[in-house]
Amino acid sequence: MEHIVIIGNGISGVTLARHIRKQSDSKITIISSETEFFFSRTALMYVFMGHMKFEHTQPYENDFWKKNNINLIHKRVTEVLAKEKSLLLGDNSSISFDKLVIATGSTPNKFGWPGQDLQGVTGLYDKQDLEALEKWAPTTKRAVIVGGGLIGIELAEMLRSRNIPVTFLVREKSFWSGVLPFGESQMINRHILEHHIDLRLETNLVEILSDENGHVKAIITDKNETIECELVGLTAGVSPNVSFLKNSGIELGRGVKVNRFLETNIKGIYAIGDCAEQHEGIDLRRPIEAVWYTGRMMGEALAQTLTGKPTQYNPGHWFNSAKFLDIEYQTYGWVWAQAQENENHFYWEHKDGKKAIRISFHQESRVFLGINTFGIRMRHEFFDKVLTDKKTVDYVMHHLAEANFDPEFFTNHDKEIQQQFTNEFIGLKTE
Amino acid sequence: MSKSAKNISLASHQDNELNTIQKLGLTLGFIGLFIMTLAFFNVNFPNKTVWFTISISSILIGIVMYARSTYLSRPEGISNNGLFHKSLTNRGILAYMIGILLTSFYVVLYWFPTYLGLGENGAANSGIVGFFDPFSYFLNGHAASEWFVYGTFYTVAILGLGYKFILKYRHNKYQLVRTISVMFFQLGFAFLIPEILSKLNPELPYFAKDLKNMWPLNYYFFEDWHLTNMIQGGNLGMFMLIFGVAMIFIISPILTYFYGKRWYCSWVCGCGGLAETAGDPFRHLSNSTEKVWKVERWMIHSVLVFSFITTIAVIFTFLSNNPELSFITRNQFIYGIVAFLVLFTGTLFYFKRQDLDADAKYTMLSLVAIIIIAIAINFFSGNQNILFVDSYALRKWYGFAIGAAFSGVVGVGFYPLLGNRVWCRFGCPMAAILGLQQRLFSKFRITTNGGQCISCGNCTTHCEMGIDVRSYAQKGENIVRSSCVGCGICAAVCPRGVLKLENGSEEGRINSNEILLGNDVNLMDLLNNK
Numbered sequence: 001m002e003h004i005v006i007i008g009n010g011i012s013g014v015t016l017a018r019h020i021r022k023q024s025d026s027k028i029t030i031i032s033s034e035t036e037f038f039f040s041r042t043a044l045m046y047v048f049m050g051h052m053k054f055e056h057t058q059p060y061e062n063d064f065w066k067k068n069n070i071n072l073i074h075k076r077v078t079e080v081l082a083k084e085k086s087l088l089l090g091d092n093s094s095i096s097f098d099k100l101v102i103a104t105g106s107t108p109n110k111f112g113w114p115g116q117d118l119q120g121v122t123g124l125y126d127k128q129d130l131e132a133l134e135k136w137a138p139t140t141k142r143a144v145i146v147g148g149g150l151i152g153i154e155l156a157e158m159l160r161s162r163n164i165p166v167t168f169l170v171r172e173k174s175f176w177s178g179v180l181p182f183g184e185s186q187m188i189n190r191h192i193l194e195h196h197i198d199l200r201l202e203t204n205l206v207e208i209l210s211d212e213n214g215h216v217k218a219i220i221t222d223k224n225e226t227i228e229c230e231l232v233g234l235t236a237g238v239s240p241n242v243s244f245l246k247n248s249g250i251e252l253g254r255g256v257k258v259n260r261f262l263e264t265n266i267k268g269i270y271a272i273g274d275c276a277e278q279h280e281g282i283d284l285r286r287p288i289e290a291v292w293y294t295g296r297m298m299g300e301a302l303a304q305t306l307t308g309k310p311t312q313y314n315p316g317h318w319f320n321s322a323k324f325l326d327i328e329y330q331t332y333g334w335v336w337a338q339a340q341e342n343e344n345h346f347y348w349e350h351k352d353g354k355k356a357i358r359i360s361f362h363q364e365s366r367v368f369l370g371i372n373t374f375g376i377r378m379r380h381e382f383f384d385k386v387l388t389d390k391k392t393v394d395y396v397m398h399h400l401a402e403a404n405f406d407p408e409f410f411t412n413h414d415k416e417i418q419q420q421f422t423n424e425f426i427g428l429k430t431e
Numbered sequence: 432m433s434k435s436a437k438n439i440s441l442a443s444h445q446d447n448e449l450n451t452i453q454k455l456g457l458t459l460g461f462i463g464l465f466i467m468t469l470a471f472f473n474v475n476f477p478n479k480t481v482w483f484t485i486s487i488s489s490i491l492i493g494i495v496m497y498a499r500s501t502y503l504s505r506p507e508g509i510s511n512n513g514l515f516h517k518s519l520t521n522r523g524i525l526a527y528m529i530g531i532l533l534t535s536f537y538v539v540l541y542w543f544p545t546y547l548g549l550g551e552n553g554a555a556n557s558g559i560v561g562f563f564d565p566f567s568y569f570l571n572g573h574a575a576s577e578w579f580v581y582g583t584f585y586t587v588a589i590l591g592l593g594y595k596f597i598l599k600y601r602h603n604k605y606q607l608v609r610t611i612s613v614m615f616f617q618l619g620f621a622f623l624i625p626e627i628l629s630k631l632n633p634e635l636p637y638f639a640k641d642l643k644n645m646w647p648l649n650y651y652f653f654e655d656w657h658l659t660n661m662i663q664g665g666n667l668g669m670f671m672l673i674f675g676v677a678m679i680f681i682i683s684p685i686l687t688y689f690y691g692k693r694w695y696c697s698w699v700c701g702c703g704g705l706a707e708t709a710g711d712p713f714r715h716l717s718n719s720t721e722k723v724w725k726v727e728r729w730m731i732h733s734v735l736v737f738s739f740i741t742t743i744a745v746i747f748t749f750l751s752n753n754p755e756l757s758f759i760t761r762n763q764f765i766y767g768i769v770a771f772l773v774l775f776t777g778t779l780f781y782f783k784r785q786d787l788d789a790d791a792k793y794t795m796l797s798l799v800a801i802i803i804i805a806i807a808i809n810f811f812s813g814n815q816n817i818l819f820v821d822s823y824a825l826r827k828w829y830g831f832a833i834g835a836a837f838s839g840v841v842g843v844g845f846y847p848l849l850g851n852r853v854w855c856r857f858g859c860p861m862a863a864i865l866g867l868q869q870r871l872f873s874k875f876r877i878t879t880n881g882g883q884c885i886s887c888g889n890c891t892t893h894c895e896m897g898i899d900v901r902s903y904a905q906k907g908e909n910i911v912r913s914s915c916v917g918c919g920i921c922a923a924v925c926p927r928g929v930l931k932l933e934n935g936s937e938e939g940r941i942n943s944n945e946i947l948l949g950n951d952v953n954l955m956d957l958l959n960n961k
Contacts, residue, residue, distance in 0.1 A: 011886070043887035050513040051924075052715075056892040059901055061720060161512040194506055292885050297950040314951035321883050323926040326508030326602070330883065330928055377928035380881025405880055405931050407922050409604040 005097035012273030013103035015299030023307040033076035049161040080248040102271040106238035115208030120216035140230040147236030167198040240275040260312040272298035317387040332383035333370025361393035377405035452500035460493025470562035480565040494591035507602035526847035534844030541835040544577035571626040593708040613704035636660040645678040648861040655749035691875025692865035693917020710851025714895035717850030730857040732797040738860040741829040744822040765809040783871040790913040794867040852895040866913030874934040877910035890921035
């Protein structure tokens with residue numbers, strides 16, 4: 001019987017295993033050094049904040065794997081021997097495979113800062129990071145977070161939930177301004193301050209200082225300021241977790257190079273999820289997509305290939321979501337931080353400063369290109385169809401009610417949004 | 432399995448410092464409770480009316496002050512920080528203490544009301560029941576009973592902690608409207624209107640005057656003494672009888688069709704009202720494993736059969752003993768019931784057999800069991816001796832085991848240990864019936880927003896009915912479960928806006944196809960056409 005070995009039990013690897021099992025009896029083994037059972041790393045923050053216990057982050061009960069005949073091995077893979085079709089594990093045992101899938105995810109970026117490996121310095125990625133935070137939080141009088149993105153703000157929220165003062169260093173002029181346009185980014189800045197987080201824009205980390213026990217005691221910024229702290233969170237993005245593959249003969253770039261079928265340069269070896277790097281970005285996507293949803297989609301696609309129906313990874317329209325403290329964010333299609341040539345941006349913000357939408361559309365054809373929505377929930381299915389059918393921004397404006405996904409009784413802002421849109425963009429029509 | 436470490440530091444805190452207003456609120460509230468305790472120990476207050484008013488108002492004002500200070504000082508949003516770190520909300524010492532106190536209170540309330548000071552055989556009340564006398568005279572013209580005391584506490588709890596709940600979820604209008612609704616129905620329909628009606632009609636025998644408390648939740652509605660009292664209760668009595676029956680057969684099915692069972696369970700019902708307000712801090716304690724789901728199915732359906740058979744037996748005996756009071760004979764009754772249930776179950780099965788899940792199957796089988804037992808009753812019973820069991824003994828046991836022990840003692844007493852919907856989930860026969868309709872014949876569903884689920888598990892953790900919401904949401908499936916009471920908390924705690932409670936077209940409501948929105952469209956076709 002064919003033996004499919006998957007390295008990594010995150011969302012990509014586990015989705016793959018489940019979908020293979022639906023259609024085939026192959027022997028499936030998942031190897032992970034992180035945890036024995038799959039858990040949702042998106043929920044680690046809620047465990048720290050006391051909203052959930054760790055066991056609640058596990059989407060499947062522990063006997064699920066046995067029931068579905070999926071073997072789990074809780075060990076670290078140290079080397080891939082591609083020619084021998086086998087893996088070396090941390091305890092010097094080995095395991096052989098017929099097909100191998102690399103789904104090892106990411107590791108937090110460290111940019112060679114002095115002191116980046118001290119006690120009290122951590123990323124927020126895996127369960128071990130959560131354990132480290134649990135260990136250090138009780139003695140932390142101030143924490144510094146480096147990196148103004150999705151994980152940085154999550155870590156800030158976590159620490160604030162335990163009343164730990166937080167200084168938040170953001171390299172850019174405004175929070176996540178590489179992705180968020182000015183209006184939205186400013187709105188989140190204000191919300192960060194509302195939560196009593198000490199936000200430092202355009203500030204970089206220079207050095208992390210150690211106390212006599214090798215534990216962080218302060219950091220120095222590029223503005224020459226020393227900030228005393230007992231905890232440093234490094235959240236300046238992630239990179240593919242592929243260093244163990246250096247000598248494997250598998251082609252690496254920043255991640256594991258794969259084609260549209262998620263195949264590496266070696267036959268029978270595949271890569272999916274955060275660690276996979278497309279030779280060229282698909283559509284407007286980046287070659288490496290470190291997003292929950294894309295990991296899941298790659299798992300779904302590769303499962304078809306591995307069960308005899310060769311299928312390209314062919315993601316549909318881009319979508320994503322996040323939550324910035326209390327403000328929910330969803331996006332469908334492409335909205336760039338700066339409107340590109342031939343693009344118009346329509347931006348509406350509610351007067352309370354916690355709700356906003358931005359719609360990007362083509363200047364001439366008025367075709368809808370994408371939406372950012374903050375504090376208002378929108379229907380994925382609606383925008384997926386709008387994008388597929390290449391509907392215009394005017395169509396979307398007329399059907400805002402249909403697009404809305406807020407709970408019942410929520411205040412509806414459609415009229416206000418439509419009014420502003422009419423004022424700004426009706427009459428600009430060139431045809 | 433790792434649990435979150437306890438924070439023992441002096442440097443970082445988990446919201447365990449109280450501010451001045453919170454301290455003041457706690458002080459007022461507990462002084463109010465202490466006055467009640469003194470009354471319980473039979474302290475004879477010089478001016479009961481004044482002290483009673485002081486006690487109740489300081490409890491209410493205490494709750495309001497504490498809640499305002501706790502929730503209004505932080506920005507609007509989900510405030511579940513530290514739930515699993517705190518003793519009260521994570522089955523710690525405080526939780527056990529409160530659980531034991533509540534349970535003991537219920538035991539005394541149901542079986543030893545004289546310990547609360549209820550006067551026996553016409554003797555005057557003393558203790559805490561006596562303390563409530565002035566208020567009871569004012570409202571209904573009688574001396575207080577243990578149930579009046581309980582009703583007052585119950586209402587205070589729903590009002591005070593309902594206000595707290597509203598502040599906690601003040602960013603969420605669904606929660607706001609729903610909570611005002613349960614507060615309104617408790618204060619008006621369950622408490623004030625029945626008391627005032629009985630004051631206005633002092634000559635009438637006792638019967639239930641809470642319009643919303645329908646059978647089978649109100650299990651004594653069809654008991655002989657209650658039927659007799661309603662029939663002899665003048666226009667009001669007849670109205671209650673007719674309205675009560677209309678609720679069961681007309682109003683409830685219509686509302687459940689349009690809105691799901693939430694119209695009752697989390698908007699109107701008193702048990703639900705307490706669970707949603709006083710019980711809210713414990714909702715995450717409901718177990719969501721498959722094993723407990725199995726236990727739930729067995730328990731709730733056993734109670735369902737028990738409650739129907741008890742009621743049928745009691746009416747059967749009533750009709751046998753009081754042919755002059757009845758509109759129908761006992762034969763007509765039994766076959767009427769059987770015909771109704773056969774039609775009901777048969778129709779649902781015929782039209783909805785492809786939508787049956789395990790819950791619905793169990794409920795259907797329970798109904799079939801009830802039909803068979805009902806027919807057997809007609810053949811093998813005397814007037815009182817139902818299938819060799821005395822029907823009065825049967826109803827006594829139902830009242831003891833289900834009406835008191837399950838719904839009260841365990842149902843509320845165990846809030847801090849098993850979660851706030853123990854009774855609604857494992858015991859309530861009404862929830863089982865409404866649930867069957869909700870699954871098979873209703874417009875209600877929780878819609879999943881395409882592929883946006885990140886499997887974080889907030890929805891499952893905070894579902895008070897122990898539904899594994901995530902298991903549906905992460906597959907893009909809608910949630911159409913019998914047990915869902917539509918409280919809307921899953922949608923509220925979802926960090927990615929994935930869930931929405933909706934009433935919509937029945938078509939496509941239950942969608943167990945692969946809807947992995949976001950991926951290749953052709954791949955989806957492939958998966959769905961395999």
